Amino acid sequence: MRLLSYVNSAAVVAGVGAGAHLLAQFVLLPHVSVLFIAAVVASAVLWGLGPSLFAAVLSVAAGSYFFYSPIYSFRVANPQDLVDLAVFVVVAALTSRLAARARARALEARRRQATIGGLYAFSERLAGSATAAELNASILEHLAPVIGRPIHLLLPEGDGLVPAASLDGAGPLPGEVLAAAGRVMAGDRAAVEGWRVDPLPTAQRIVGVVAAAQPADADAAAPPDPDYARALLGQAAIALERMRLGREIADARVKAQGEALREALINSVSHDLQTPLAAILGSATALETLGEAGDPRARRELATTIREEAERLGSYIGNVLDLTRIRSGQIAPRLELVELSDIIDAALRRKERGLAAHVVHVDVPADLPMLRLDLFLMEHAVANVLDNAAKYSPAGSEVSVVASVQDGEVALDIADSGPGIRPGDRERVFEAFVRGGAQEGGAAAGSGLGLAICRAFVEANGGAATVLDTGPGRGTTVRIRLPVPARADANGGPAGDD
Amino acid sequence: MTDARPKILVVDDEPQIRRFLRLGLEGHGYVVLEAATADAALRAAVAAQPELIVLDLGLPDRDGLEVLGALREWSRVPVLVLSVRNREDEKVRAFDLGADDYVVKPFGMAELLARIKAALRRRVEREAPTPLFRVGGLEVDLARRIVRVNDAEVRLSPKQYRLLQILVANAGKVVTHRQLLSEVWGVVHRDDVQYLRVFIRKLRSRIEADPARPRYLLTELGVGYRLRTPDQVPGPP
Structure with missing residues (x-):
C-alpha cells in the first residue's frame, strides 16, 4: 500500500518529466520546474507527505539531469536550480500537510455521517420494538457488527443478572463471563480473555450488560469505533429503561385497579354481609329470649326482620356470585331466538314484590323482532335494572319498561321517577361497587353491583347498556340496546294449522 | 283410628x-x-x-x-x-x-x-277431573271443547286447543317444552322450541288481554309454560 504510493509518485514525476521533455522540443521552457511542482502537489494530495517528498527529490533529480545545463548530468551549474529544489521540498511538505488534513476531515465527516445514520436507524428500530423480546433482538442485531458476535444481552432479574437474549450464541454463557457481567453490572471493570463485556448505562444507572465474543486475531479486524459503540450502548440502555418503566407503570396501574376493587369488595362485603347478619342474629336471639311470654306482634316483627334480611343477604350473595362469574370469564352465553317480552315478563314477575309499591307501565310492541339472546343472562340484566328502579324511586311513582326498534336495533328503556343520576356519574354507575351519587342519605341499600352485572350480561349478549340523558329531575332511564339477528324469521313451523 | x-x-x-x-x-x-x-x-x-x-x-x-x-x-x-x-x-x-x-x-x-x-x-x-276449568276471565269447557274469555267465545285452531288442553290438565304446574312438543306435534319435533314459541304467541293473542304481559299462560324462562290456577292469579289490575 505504502510502497504503491511511492511507485505512483515516481510514475507521476516520470510522466511530467517526459511531458516536459516532449514540450521542450517545440517551445522554450525557461521554468520547467513549475511543471514538476504540479507532480509534487499531486503526490502530496493523493498519497501524503512521504510520497510527495519522494516526488520532490525525483523532480529535482530529473530537472537537473534532463533540463538544467549541463544536460544529462546531475551537476547543477546554476544556483537558481538549488532554489528550485528548496521550493520543491517546501511545497511538498506544505501541500501534503494540507492535503492530509483535508483528507482526514473528509474521512471524519464520512465516519460521523455513518455513525449518525447508524444511530438513527438503531433508534428507529428500537422505538419500533413493541415487545421486550423484539427490543432485545433489535439491540443485539445492531450491536453485533460493531462489538462482535456471538453476542449476549444480560438483564437484571430479581437480585441477579440473567441472559435475556443472544445472537449466534450457541450454548450457555461461560461462568467467568457471567461473573464478569455481574461485576460490570455493579459498576466495576472486568476483563475476560476473548470477550468484551460492556455496561448499558443511562445517566442514572446501569440497566444491563452486553457480552460479545472477540475473535482471537482481534488486530486483524477493523478496530471498532469506540465512540460509535458507546453511543449504541447508550441508546440501547435508554430503550431498555423505557421499556422497563412502561412495564412498571402498567403493572402499577393493574395493581392499583385490583387493589381498589379488592378494597371495594371488602368494604361491600363487610357492610352488605355483616349488616343483614347482625339483624338476623339479633332478631333470632331476641325471639329466643322472648319465648312464650313475648308479645305476639313483637315476635312477628322479629320474624319478618329475619326473613327480610335473609332475602337481602341472598340477593347480595347472588350478585357476588354473578360478578365472580363475570370476572373469571365464565360467561358463555347460550344464544337462542327468543321473544324479549318473555324476558321482560319473567324479570317483572321475579321483581313483583319489590315493584309492588310502584305503578309499572309496560309497552312491548307485538311485532318486535325475535332476538338472539341468552335467556338467563338477559333476564338477570333486566331484573337488576328493575331492582334499581324500585329501590331508587319513591313508592307510588311510575316505572316504565318500553321496547322499540331504533336504527335497526331493539332499544329497551327502563325508566323510573327517582332523583336521577348526576351527568358525571352516568358511566361510573356501571362500575362494580359504585352507587348512584344523587341518592344522598338515601335509605335504599344496594351493593352497587346491579348495573355492573347488567352491563356485563348485556355485553355478553352483543348489546350495550347506558344511562340516558333525560335532563335533571326526570328520573333515571337505563337503555339496553340489543342487536337484531340478520334472519329473525319468527314465522313458519311444523304443521301450522292457522 | x-x-x-x-x-x-x-x-x-x-x-x-x-x-x-x-x-x-x-x-x-x-x-x-x-x-x-x-x-x-x-x-x-x-x-x-x-x-x-x-x-x-x-x-x-x-x-x-x-x-x-x-x-x-x-x-x-x-x-x-x-x-x-x-x-x-x-x-x-x-x-x-x-x-x-x-x-x-x-x-x-x-x-x-x-x-x-x-x-x-x-x-x-x-x-276426579272436573270438565270445567276457570281462571280469572278464562274458561275452558273440556267436555264441549269451548273456550271463553270474559264470557266471549274464542275460536282456536285444533293445535291451539290441544296445547291449551294439555296445559289445563297440568294447571298450576310447569309443562316443559319437550312435553308440549311431543304431545302436540309428536316426538320427532320435541326439540323444535321455536315452533312452540310461535304457537304460544298465537294462543296468547287469543286468550290474553296483553300478550306481552300474560296473566294466564305464563312463560317459565328456558323451561316451559304454566297455566295459572285461580289461587295463583292476582286480583284484577
Whole structure:
C-alpha cells in the first residue's frame, strides 16, 4: 500500500518529466520546474507527505539531469536550480500537510455521517420494538457488527443478572463471563480473555450488560469505533429503561385497579354481609329470649326482620356470585331466538314484590323482532335494572319498561321517577361497587353491583347498556340496546294449522 | 283410628333444613316423615305411602333425580324438588322426569306451603277431573271443547286447543317444552322450541288481554309454560 504510493509518485514525476521533455522540443521552457511542482502537489494530495517528498527529490533529480545545463548530468551549474529544489521540498511538505488534513476531515465527516445514520436507524428500530423480546433482538442485531458476535444481552432479574437474549450464541454463557457481567453490572471493570463485556448505562444507572465474543486475531479486524459503540450502548440502555418503566407503570396501574376493587369488595362485603347478619342474629336471639311470654306482634316483627334480611343477604350473595362469574370469564352465553317480552315478563314477575309499591307501565310492541339472546343472562340484566328502579324511586311513582326498534336495533328503556343520576356519574354507575351519587342519605341499600352485572350480561349478549340523558329531575332511564339477528324469521313451523 | 292428616316425606341430608321443614309443616297440619339419604327415601316411600314428597337433589349417596326416576317407575305421588341449583337445564330434567314442582333454595315457608297445597289439590283433581276449568276471565269447557274469555267465545285452531288442553290438565304446574312438543306435534319435533314459541304467541293473542304481559299462560324462562290456577292469579289490575 505504502510502497504503491511511492511507485505512483515516481510514475507521476516520470510522466511530467517526459511531458516536459516532449514540450521542450517545440517551445522554450525557461521554468520547467513549475511543471514538476504540479507532480509534487499531486503526490502530496493523493498519497501524503512521504510520497510527495519522494516526488520532490525525483523532480529535482530529473530537472537537473534532463533540463538544467549541463544536460544529462546531475551537476547543477546554476544556483537558481538549488532554489528550485528548496521550493520543491517546501511545497511538498506544505501541500501534503494540507492535503492530509483535508483528507482526514473528509474521512471524519464520512465516519460521523455513518455513525449518525447508524444511530438513527438503531433508534428507529428500537422505538419500533413493541415487545421486550423484539427490543432485545433489535439491540443485539445492531450491536453485533460493531462489538462482535456471538453476542449476549444480560438483564437484571430479581437480585441477579440473567441472559435475556443472544445472537449466534450457541450454548450457555461461560461462568467467568457471567461473573464478569455481574461485576460490570455493579459498576466495576472486568476483563475476560476473548470477550468484551460492556455496561448499558443511562445517566442514572446501569440497566444491563452486553457480552460479545472477540475473535482471537482481534488486530486483524477493523478496530471498532469506540465512540460509535458507546453511543449504541447508550441508546440501547435508554430503550431498555423505557421499556422497563412502561412495564412498571402498567403493572402499577393493574395493581392499583385490583387493589381498589379488592378494597371495594371488602368494604361491600363487610357492610352488605355483616349488616343483614347482625339483624338476623339479633332478631333470632331476641325471639329466643322472648319465648312464650313475648308479645305476639313483637315476635312477628322479629320474624319478618329475619326473613327480610335473609332475602337481602341472598340477593347480595347472588350478585357476588354473578360478578365472580363475570370476572373469571365464565360467561358463555347460550344464544337462542327468543321473544324479549318473555324476558321482560319473567324479570317483572321475579321483581313483583319489590315493584309492588310502584305503578309499572309496560309497552312491548307485538311485532318486535325475535332476538338472539341468552335467556338467563338477559333476564338477570333486566331484573337488576328493575331492582334499581324500585329501590331508587319513591313508592307510588311510575316505572316504565318500553321496547322499540331504533336504527335497526331493539332499544329497551327502563325508566323510573327517582332523583336521577348526576351527568358525571352516568358511566361510573356501571362500575362494580359504585352507587348512584344523587341518592344522598338515601335509605335504599344496594351493593352497587346491579348495573355492573347488567352491563356485563348485556355485553355478553352483543348489546350495550347506558344511562340516558333525560335532563335533571326526570328520573333515571337505563337503555339496553340489543342487536337484531340478520334472519329473525319468527314465522313458519311444523304443521301450522292457522 | 287412622290419622287423616296428609303425610309428607321430607328428603334432605341437612338436619337444619329438615328441622325447619318439620316444624313449619307440622304447624300447618301435616304429618312429617324424614329421610336423609336416597336409599332411606325410597324405602320410606314404599313403606309409608306418603301423599307428597319434598325431595332435595343434593343427597350424599345418590343424585335426587335418580330417586325421582326410581319413584316414577311405580308411583305418581306428587314430588316437589328442592335445589340450590337455579339452572334451566336442571329444572327441565326434573320436570321431564316427572317432578311436580321445583323450588330453589333458599325459599320461604309460605311459598313452600302454597306449592304443597297446589300439588296436593292437583292430585285430588287428577283423580276426579272436573270438565270445567276457570281462571280469572278464562274458561275452558273440556267436555264441549269451548273456550271463553270474559264470557266471549274464542275460536282456536285444533293445535291451539290441544296445547291449551294439555296445559289445563297440568294447571298450576310447569309443562316443559319437550312435553308440549311431543304431545302436540309428536316426538320427532320435541326439540323444535321455536315452533312452540310461535304457537304460544298465537294462543296468547287469543286468550290474553296483553300478550306481552300474560296473566294466564305464563312463560317459565328456558323451561316451559304454566297455566295459572285461580289461587295463583292476582286480583284484577
